Amino acid sequence: MNPSLYIRDPEQSELGKNIIKHSIQLIHDNGFEAFTFKKLAESIGTTEAGVYRYFENKHKLLVYIISWYWGWIQFQLNYQTNNIKDPIVKLKKIITLLSTNVEDDITTGHVDEAQLHQILISEGSKAYLTNHVGKDNKQQFFQPYKDLCNAIGDIILECNPKYKYPHSLASTIFEMAHLQNFFMNHLPSLTDFSKSKNESDIIKYLEDLVFKSIRE
Amino acid sequence: MNPSLYIRDPEQSELGKNIIKHSIQLIHDNGFEAFTFKKLAESIGTTEAGVYRYFENKHKLLVYIISWYWGWIQFQLNYQTNNIKDPIVKLKKIITLLSTNVEDDITTGHVDEAQLHQILISEGSKAYLTNHVGKDNKQQFFQPYKDLCNAIGDIILECNPKYKYPHSLASTIFEMAHLQNFFMNHLPSLTDFSKSKNESDIIKYLEDLVFKSIRE
DNA sequence: TTATTTATGATAGTAATACTATTATTTAAA
């Protein structure tokens, strides 16, 4: 994790881990706009000042947990496609990974991956859609996202070395896996998926989009 | 315009038109997070209470100006594709329309379309990425966006009546025309476009994506 | 063991934001 995101490393103490855990819970439940350090402190049983010793402001905390997700997806991608040779199968794995509402991984006690995935759907783009995106970018806040798009882009190029837009297609897959899910659940007429809350339709759409795009 | 978005119709008075004009200016210049009714009032030369007589809160004002854009795009789409028969040419027009940083249309004195386009790029998704999206949707706030995606979806179906995801592809075009532009300018390594600020690359990418997707 | 650093808790306080309310004054419609 990028140390510029925090003041004190939340992984290194119980209070820190509680801040992460309860932030994910609260942002998941009420959205980022309604999320305040005061509510967070109350939920943990500490004080506002206690939270401020870990994070400068709520935006950096949001970027922290979203970075955590980017890194976790990168790990899952490496892990799940490790012994797969066919890049098409790899790409399908990634589409499914990004589109599917994952199970909570119990090995990461203070992070609920299922809730994090929901946060990415509703709040993910707020990490960068700010007027200080340039400053944040200079501090490398988005490096894990860039690494992820590079990795996906490499697999796209393995499928078709002549394809001209591997990075744009990678970011399109990432963003659309989340946005089409949001639309499906809240503005279904912007999609062709009934409010079945079934992600398999989104996967089919993205596979159709991607594999038609990259075929020679 | 949906009357639930405002308290008093801003089109019906000079003050109202000033609220729209200066809102677009301020949100364009400093972003939506930094935008407050106090700053807006100061910029106009009225008082905070004056603004609150027109809009309940800054979110509804944002949705108002974004709705204005959706409606304007719909109008431009109808106008520009009116006497075109070939649906492929129509679709290209739409992609170009959504991707291009338009000129300010001087016939709409209080709305600067060029600035509005920039606002859509940076703030567009904040219209619906809220925890009250369901409530807003019940009040039909997103009807112009749905109408637009339907219209684009119809043209997609004209190109290929068997294509299975016309609405999802329409919302993908709309969102990606904006998001790839944002990435190009602020996080270029998420794209394959150099920071040339040249939208023609985005148009080529989207045309490639769309026409490969819908070809039979 | 004691001394000392370090993290946390408790409390207070400030500036800005997001509003609501009241009254006076100007403008426009009946």
Added chain:
DNA sequence: TTTAAATAATAGTATTACTATCATAAATAA
């Protein structure tokens, strides 16, 4: 010309987003 409506001016409240201070508890070093 009366009356209603819109606006300006001012004040005030609750919440948010912080900063600062001091006491205490826990961990660590001498």
